[in-house]
Amino acid sequence: MKTLKKIWYWIDDRSGFTEIFSPLLKHLVPPGAKWSYVFGSATLFCLVLQVVTGVALSLLYQPSSAEAYQSLQFITHRAAFGNILRGMHYFGASMMIIMVSIHMIRVYLTAAYKYPREMAWISGVLLFFLTIAMGFTGQLLRWDSNGVWSSVVAAEQLGRLPFIGKFAARLLLGGNTINGHSLSRFYSYHVFIIPAIIFLFVGYHLMLVIRNGISEPPKVGRLVDPKTYRKWYQDMLKDKGIPFWPYAAWRDVVFGVGTIITIIILAIVFGPPELTTPPNPAHLNTTPTPDWYMLSIFSLFALMPARIESYMIIIGPMLTILILLALPFVSNKGERHPIRRPWAVFGSACVIIFVFTLFLLGEKAPWSPRFEAKPLTTANIQSSDTEINAGAALFYNKGCLYCHKINNQGGIKGPDLSQIAQRLSKGDMIIRIVNGGGNMPAYGGILNKKELTEVVVFLQSRK
Amino acid sequence: MNKESTDEKRRGFLVKLSLGLGALAAVIAGVPVFSALFAPLIEKTPKFWRKVGELDGFDIGATKLVTFENADAEKWSGITSHTAAWLRRDAVDKFTAFSANCTHLGCPVRWEAEASLFMCPCHGGVYYKDGSVAAGPPPKALVQYPTRISNNTVEIQTSPIPITSISA
Numbered sequence: 068m069k070t071l072k073k074i075w076y077w078i079d080d081r082s083g084f085t086e087i088f089s090p091l092l093k094h095l096v097p098p099g100a101k102w103s104y105v106f107g108s109a110t111l112f113c114l115v116l117q118v119v120t121g122v123a124l125s126l127l128y129q130p131s132s133a134e135a136y137q138s139l140q141f142i143t144h145r146a147a148f149g150n151i152l153r154g155m156h157y158f159g160a161s162m163m164i165i166m167v168s169i170h171m172i173r174v175y176l177t178a179a180y181k182y183p184r185e186m187a188w189i190s191g192v193l194l195f196f197l198t199i200a201m202g203f204t205g206q207l208l209r210w211d212s213n214g215v216w217s218s219v220v221a222a223e224q225l226g227r228l229p230f231i232g233k234f235a236a237r238l239l240l241g242g243n244t245i246n247g248h249s250l251s252r253f254y255s256y257h258v259f260i261i262p263a264i265i266f267l268f269v270g271y272h273l274m275l276v277i278r279n280g281i282s283e284p285p286k287v288g289r290l291v292d293p294k295t296y297r298k299w300y301q302d303m304l305k306d307k308g309i310p311f312w313p314y315a316a317w318r319d320v321v322f323g324v325g326t327i328i329t330i331i332i333l334a335i336v337f338g339p340p341e342l343t344t345p346p347n348p349a350h351l352n353t354t355p356t357p358d359w360y361m362l363s364i365f366s367l368f369a370l371m372p373a374r375i376e377s378y379m380i381i382i383g384p385m386l387t388i389l390i391l392l393a394l395p396f397v398s399n400k401g402e403r404h405p406i407r408r409p410w411a412v413f414g415s416a417c418v419i420i421f422v423f424t425l426f427l428l429g430e431k432a433p434w435s436p437r438f439e440a441k442p443l444t445t446a447n448i449q450s451s452d453t454e455i456n457a458g459a460a461l462f463y464n465k466g467c468l469y470c471h472k473i474n475n476q477g478g479i480k481g482p483d484l485s486q487i488a489q490r491l492s493k494g495d496m497i498i499r500i501v502n503g504g505g506n507m508p509a510y511g512g513i514l515n516k517k518e519l520t521e522v523v524v525f526l527q528s529r530k
Numbered sequence: 531m532n533k534e535s536t537d538e539k540r541r542g543f544l545v546k547l548s549l550g551l552g553a554l555a556a557v558i559a560g561v562p563v564f565s566a567l568f569a570p571l572i573e574k575t576p577k578f579w580r581k582v583g584e585l586d587g588f589d590i591g592a593t594k595l596v597t598f599e600n601a602d603a604e605k606w607s608g609i610t611s612h613t614a615a616w617l618r619r620d621a622v623d624k625f626t627a628f629s630a631n632c633t634h635l636g637c638p639v640r641w642e643a644e645a646s647l648f649m650c651p652c653h654g655g656v657y658y659k660d661g662s663v664a665a666g667p668p669p670k671a672l673v674q675y676p677t678r679i680s681n682n683t684v685e686i687q688t689s690p691i692p693i694t695s696i697s698a
Contacts, residue, residue, distance in 0.1 A: 133606050244691050355638075506665045512646075513646045
């Protein structure tokens with residue numbers, strides 16, 4: 068025992084462990100920093116899990132356009148614990164995005180970004196978008212048909228950049244088309260380039276936490292004054308501060324470990340997202356859908372007025388980043404308590420409702436035709452009339468059913484036509500079908516006169 | 531000249547020397563590094579005519595999915611070097627090839643033969659059979675690829691994935 072102690076003293080003295088880390092661990096933090104302060108560290112816990120599971124995945128993954136898909140099949144179905152490993156990396160990513168979002172909203176609501184913590188906010192905003200970029204590039208590395216088409220979608224978005232759009236798109240894909248260089252590049256973005264930038268900013272973000280201290284819980288009426296704040300903060304710490312380890316850190320550990328365990332349970336119970344078809348860009352019978360954290364944006368692209376869309380695809384995100392970066396310059400002193408900042412609360416609530424609504428809409432995707440619709444059943448047509456039945460067959464064959472609902476069958480892009488005869492006369496129907504309008508193609512050039520009559524007779528029987 | 535100003539001169543020289551040498555090394559090392567990063571912009575992709583089928587295999591008026599190899603296929607590209615297009619035989623000696631990429635965000639459009647419409651699964655873009663926009667968010671018509679007939683075979687020219695620009 069004595070020798071062990073001696074060995075440890077030698078290592079500690081020559082390596083400087085205690086000297087370096089003890090002040091960091093034991094630095095004083097304001098009292099009362101309770102459970103609302105755990106989300107930043109939970110994000111860090113997730114990041115560490117992502118690094119570890121990511122490195123493990125890289126041991127099994129082939130970053131080659133031709134072979135990545137096969138290696139993913141291997142990881143998912145044959146490698147020992149491979150399925151759970153992929154699941155942990157997937158749910159870890161999801162959890163990291165949730166935690167970083169809650170962390171950011173918490174910081175905004177309690178105005179912790181105000182003096183002197185502006186740079187912590189700015190580095191945090193960049194880290195938020197880098198996290199999203201990691202999620203997106205990670206989805207591409209799944210390199211199934213969804214991954215291939217998602218990268219095309221990303222290239223199209225970059226293509227909307229003024230002047231350099233085509234070059235940026237070409238740079239992203241590693242050429243004019245999806246090819247052998249595409250996946251090598253996505254791998255490099257996801258595994259080397261973006262993580263390197265993340266490490267840099269996380270290190271800086273944490274350094275700032277030590278340098279400026281964590282923000283004290285806000286109190287109504289206690290204003291931040293840049294002239295006196297630093298001195299006031301130091302005096303408060305000397306007076307009432309508690310050592311970070313273990314009096315504040317235990318909550319971070321409890322919540323962080325709970326987060327990790329939740330991720331592992333989700334990975335075991337649900338497993339990773341199933342791969343879709345192989346990454347063949349010539350296989351068109353596929354419906355690209357992004358992972359859940361991109362779904363709100365995906366919905367926005369479907370719903371934005373077409374006239375402004377090409378501009379908003381690129382200006383929108385840029386403007387968002389710019390506004391977020393400008394925040395601590397616009398307001399860096401004064402009240403911090405959310406009760407005295409009702410507009411901040413209202414604005415946050417609006418953003419959350421907006422994103423959540425878009426997410427729910429994205430789940431339903433009412434703007435997409437339902438290609439999987441089956442021909443109308445006789446029980447649904449409810450008629451033995453040959454003309455009505457011919458019209459019903461046409462209603463399916465001509466794609467009407469992809470967008471319109473007849474009772475329990477069909478899509479939801481256009482109006483439900485189960486009882487359309489109550490609303491439209493025969494003449495109105497013909498005008499509508501022939502000319503289209505709104506979001507409906509004009510069928511004048513598609514249906515011949517006989518077909519048109521049959522479709523109208525069928526629709527007139529829907530009462 | 532007194533000692534202080536000599537020291538100041540020496541200090542200035544050493545700072546310039548160190549920063550200058552560092553910058554020089556960085557620039558030289560950076561050339562191959564940035565060449566790798568910007569390789570896709572430096573290399574020109576050639577254009578090839580790819581055979582997509584015998585003339586007899588296409589009925590007049592019919593639209594068919596054809597698959598061909600990209601211009602920049604590498605040995606390690608595997609199936610990702612394939613591209614598809616919708617090819618229609620308009621007349622005996624006239625073909626039109628439509629890009630399969632929706633002009634909205636590039637998703638794969640499907641030809642619905644009975645309805646004579648191209649439909650996109652992502653955000654509900656619809657095009658008429660001539661490629662013009664029928665419904666949904668696409669800002670412009672489907673892009674067409676060059677085609678030609680040579681020795682009884684139909685050929686399509688390899689083309690970049692059409693990228694819609696902001697002004698479209």
